[in-house]
Amino acid sequence: MRTTVGIIGAGPAGLLLARLLHNAGIESVVLESRDREYVEHRQRAGILEQGTVDVLRAAGAGARMDREGLRHDGIELRFDRKRHRVDFPALTGGRSVMVYAQTEVCKDLIALQLAEGGPLLFEAEALAVEGADSGSPRVRFRYQGREDVLECDYVVGCDGFWGVARAAVPAELTRVFERAYPFGWLGILADVPPSHDELVYARHDRGFALLSMRSPSVSRLYLQVPEGTDAEDWSDEEIWDELERRFETTDGWRLDRGTITQKSVTPMRSWVHEPMRYGRLFLAGDAAHIVPPTGAKGLNLAVGDVVTFARALTYEKETGSAELLDAYSETCLRRVWQAERFSYDMTTLLHRTPDATPFEDRLQVARLDRIAGARSAETDLAEGYTGFPLE
Ligand code: RFL
Numbered sequence: 001m002r003t004t005v006g007i008i009g010a011g012p013a014g015l016l017l018a019r020l021l022h023n024a025g026i027e028s029v030v031l032e033s034r035d036r037e038y039v040e041h042r043q044r045a046g047i048l049e050q051g052t053v054d055v056l057r058a059a060g061a062g063a064r065m066d067r068e069g070l071r072h073d074g075i076e077l078r079f080d081r082k083r084h085r086v087d088f089p090a091l092t093g094g095r096s097v098m099v100y101a102q103t104e105v106c107k108d109l110i111a112l113q114l115a116e117g118g119p120l121l122f123e124a125e126a127l128a129v130e131g132a133d134s135g136s137p138r139v140r141f142r143y144q145g146r147e148d149v150l151e152c153d154y155v156v157g158c159d160g161f162w163g164v165a166r167a168a169v170p171a172e173l174t175r176v177f178e179r180a181y182p183f184g185w186l187g188i189l190a191d192v193p194p195s196h197d198e199l200v201y202a203r204h205d206r207g208f209a210l211l212s213m214r215s216p217s218v219s220r221l222y223l224q225v226p227e228g229t230d231a232e233d234w235s236d237e238e239i240w241d242e243l244e245r246r247f248e249t250t251d252g253w254r255l256d257r258g259t260i261t262q263k264s265v266t267p268m269r270s271w272v273h274e275p276m277r278y279g280r281l282f283l284a285g286d287a288a289h290i291v292p293p294t295g296a297k298g299l300n301l302a303v304g305d306v307v308t309f310a311r312a313l314t315y316e317k318e319t320g321s322a323e324l325l326d327a328y329s330e331t332c333l334r335r336v337w338q339a340e341r342f343s344y345d346m347t348t349l350l351h352r353t354p355d356a357t358p359f360e361d362r363l364q365v366a367r368l369d370r371i372a373g374a375r376s377a378e379t380d381l382a383e384g385y386t387g388f389p390l391e
């Protein structure tokens with residue numbers, strides 16, 4: 001098999017890239033190791049930055065998002081049993097975010113790709129990228145019981161944190177930057193209308209909690225739990241009791257309970273792989289960087305990477321200049337590090353480490369008080385949350 005761009009992975013990065021290339025008249029083939037059902041139902045992100053919303057619309061993939069997505073103009077910070085609302089449009093000159101689940105973004109992009117785009121092969125597992133530093137890189141993959149080779153002009157590794165593409169970058173050229181956190185998130189999906197109309201980020205001495213949503217009738221909630229926690233260690237009742245404690249306010253706010261339909265634990269890490277390009281192999285999304293989910297940045301970063309690649313390749317096709325392709329890694333990494341910084345700040349602002357001292361507890365509350373009391377600090381949070389612009 002032969003194509004212009006071989007894309008490994010059909011998460012949001014790979015699927016959107018295939019769509020952007022299709023719109024630019026550039027051929028691609030997507031290889032995805034899992035089946036369609038799995039990819040369409042993997043519970044993950046929920047928040048799309050304004051820039052991501054604009055990109056999906058411009059790519060012709062925004063119709064259902066515009067009908068069913070929920071525009072959010074703010075979030076609530078909760079600490080010391082008090083509530084503080086951060087008003088995004090007022091602080092950022094009109095920006096907001098959209099609650100529209102990653103599962104739905106993927107469903108929309110898969111439907112478009114199968115109807116209009118190039119090949120998208122499910123249960124096609126990439127085994128290795130070869131010849132990344134040559135003029136004709138290849139992806140070896142297994143499909144329908146046999147091994148095959150995809151010959152390409154470019155390969156984009158959109159295969160997530162556990163993917164294989166990255167391994168083709170020589171170790172001596174690679175630098176990895178990492179921060180692990182001694183806690184994870186226990187996430188649940190529940191059949192109950194969200195108890196608040198905006199997301200609530202709560203700092204509590206017992207740990208962080210987040211109230212989010214998937215629709216007007218489905219809530220998504222998270223609890224900070226110790227690293228290594230098994231979701232099955234928590235009964236449904238224990239989860240609701242703990243959420244209630246962490247969200248408690250002095251003004252009698254109530255958390256409504258419902259049937260829990262899913263629960264799982266996500267570890268938390270900050271992680272960056274540099275460079276994001278080697279020869280004709282480009283890395284995009286979680287294959288190149290991970291942020292802790294507190295800043296809601298992972299999916300949005302993946303979108304930024306593939307927009308940058310699609311623009312650079314289009315420019316090369318139109319002008320013959322590889323200037324933008326050559327700048328890919330640097331261009332992406334500037335934005336990636338801003339998102340790493342923001343996600344780290346949000347994480348350390350709101351989570352309680354197991355060895356936190358009373359001094360650190362007071363500092364966290366002082367940082368939150370500063371955001372609630374100083375427009376400059378609040379603006380910084382609102383700008384970070386609604387997103388850093390694409391260059
Ligand atoms: P993905 O989504 O992991 O997709 C990678 C795809 O590659 C496939 N694959 C392979 N295919 C072929 N051959 C191989 N050898 C392969 N190896 C892997 C995989 O099956 C998969 O389909 O990466 P991508 O596209 O870079 O997208 C990244 C996002 O999924 C991720 O950053 C976000 O989900 C992070 N995230 C959030 N991001 C946000 O922007 N806003 C949020 O609100 C948000 N909340 C979250 C999150 C992630 C979470 N978890 C579970 C980590 C909340 C949570 C709990």
Ligand code: PHB
Nearest residue numbers: 045046212293294295296
């Ligand atoms: C989600 O809805 O899954 C979600 C929202 C905001 C975050 C992380 C996850 O910061």
